[in-house]
Amino acid sequence: MDENPRNENPVDENPVNPGSVVVAVTDRPEGAAALAWAVERARTLGVRLDAVPLTSDAPSSPVHTSQQVRRSVEDGARRAGVPARLHDPDPDVAEQLIALSGAGADVVVLPVRQRSATMKFLLGSIAQRVIGEAACPVVTVRA
DSSP states (O other): OOOOHHHHOSSOSSSSOTTOEEEEEOSSHHHHHHHHHHHHHHHHHTOOEEEEEOOOOSTTSOSSOOHHHHHHHHHHHHHHTOOEEEOOOOSSHHHHHHHHHTTTOSEEEEEOOOOOHHHHHHHOOHHHHHHHHOSSOEEEEOO
């Protein structure tokens, strides 16, 4: 008898099941690429996808997460047959992703793109913080 809790209860009361794939998703091409990579990894491992939809980092962007991003997560997971949990983004998204990484995740997947040094300085870098502090491996995906 297989006593692996991953097979018995793919969605439990824990914020992240052991072996889950955590992904940050944006409405940009690199966000879609990160989501596709994360969904495939979760499908291959037979674990849940934990997604944190992010707002754009443009100064003029709305402060809410777009419904399109949420739908893309739900649709991608459903098509792959992967259980998924959407987490509302916290004010400190980097800290949220770091916390999820320490709760049993196998990997954190981050979308990345090229930015000028000035924009990195002004906006900070979620990816830089998560890469340096995550409790599991971090994969960065470019479009």
